[in-house]
Amino acid sequence: MKVSSGIPVITLDGPSGSGKGTIAQLTAQALGWNILDSGALYRLTALSAERQGVDLADENAVAKVAETLDVRFEARTPGQPVSVILMGDDVTLEIRTETCGAMASRVAAYPLVRAALLQRQRDFQSAPGLVADGRDMGTVVFPDAPCKIFMTASAEVRARRRYDQLKQQGESVKISHLLNEIKERDERDMNRSNAPLRPADDAVVLDTSDFSVDEVLEKVLQIWSSRQS
Numbered sequence: 001m002k003v004s005s006g007i008p009v010i011t012l013d014g015p016s017g018s019g020k021g022t023i024a025q026l027t028a029q030a031l032g033w034n035i036l037d038s039g040a041l042y043r044l045t046a047l048s049a050e051r052q053g054v055d056l057a058d059e060n061a062v063a064k065v066a067e068t069l070d071v072r073f074e075a076r077t078p079g080q081p082v083s084v085i086l087m088g089d090d091v092t093l094e095i096r097t098e099t100c101g102a103m104a105s106r107v108a109a110y111p112l113v114r115a116a117l118l119q120r121q122r123d124f125q126s127a128p129g130l131v132a133d134g135r136d137m138g139t140v141v142f143p144d145a146p147c148k149i150f151m152t153a154s155a156e157v158r159a160r161r162r163y164d165q166l167k168q169q170g171e172s173v174k175i176s177h178l179l180n181e182i183k184e185r186d187e188r189d190m191n192r193s194n195a196p197l198r199p200a201d202d203a204v205v206l207d208t209s210d211f212s213v214d215e216v217l218e219k220v221l222q223i224w225s226s227r228q229s
């Protein structure tokens with residue numbers, strides 16, 4: 001099984017809403033690297049299982065879905081937003097809903113599902129480099145990555161960010177509801193027995209609560225630069 005190939009990887013792990021996806025995108029763009037949105041694979045597994053009428057409580061059946069996931073990530077330029085195509089159907093927006101995120105968190109707790117998606121994630125490691133965003137990028141998927149960052153922010157700040165994001169998209173939700181969902185998701189992601197959400201021992205922990213996107217990006221690029229000198 002391929003783990004390390006000498007191609008550099010920056011891992012960005014952290015809880016929901018900490019800004020990993022946004023920063024992964026901008027970092028990949030700044031460096032001209034490839035990107036792995038590992039959460040999308042769990043979201044796609046959940047969505048595909050639901051579409052096929054698979055019971056999400058059946059670990060073996062959901063793992064089969066993960067093993068045979070027919071998905072394409074279409075990126076025109078490295079670092080630019082990608083379209084996500086599931087069995088020929090563009091599901092880029094559908095996988096981003098809160099409902100799909102909650103289903104993803106549920107199937108992500110299954111060891112068989114995690115095992116089924118492991119090599120698929122490692123296969124994203126290609127030249128000139130990879131920015132990998134998720135929950136276990138630094139601990140399990142790319143344990144040899146030269147630069148590991150664990151992004152955090154208070155649950156309140158993350159709920160506010162999500163609220164602003166959904167409002168911008170024209171969705172009306174209560175911030176108290178989002179806060180509860182975030183706390184529930186954190187609880188499930190941190191307390192599962194397999195690959196729980198936690199910083200790798202050699203990760204830099206970055207609390208983004210009081211920083212803008214631009215400030216976080218600058219810090220991530222500084223951390224990467226410091227790893228090279």
Ligand SMILES: Nc1ncnc2c1ncn2[C@@H]1O[C@H](COP(=O)(O)OP(=O)(O)OP(=O)(O)O)[C@@H](O)[C@H]1O
Pocket residue numbers: 014015016017018019020021022023039161162164165208211212213216
């Ligand atoms: N430092 C920041 N300051 C303000 N807003 C931010 C910051 N970082 C991210 N955001 C905003 O917060 C929202 C959530 O960010 P993002 O989707 O990147 O988080 P995430 O950690 O990838 O979440 P998930 O794991 O649920 O996909 C987005 O609208 C993004 O623009």
Ligand SMILES: Nc1ccn([C@H]2C[C@H](O)[C@@H](COP(=O)(O)O)O2)c(=O)n1
Pocket residue numbers: 016038039040042043101104105106108109133134135136137185189
């Ligand atoms: N490496 C990963 C990535 C994601 N998950 C789980 C945890 C989340 O609740 C869910 C959706 O992730 P998101 O798109 O919000 O980053 O998938 C995981 O367990 N491991």
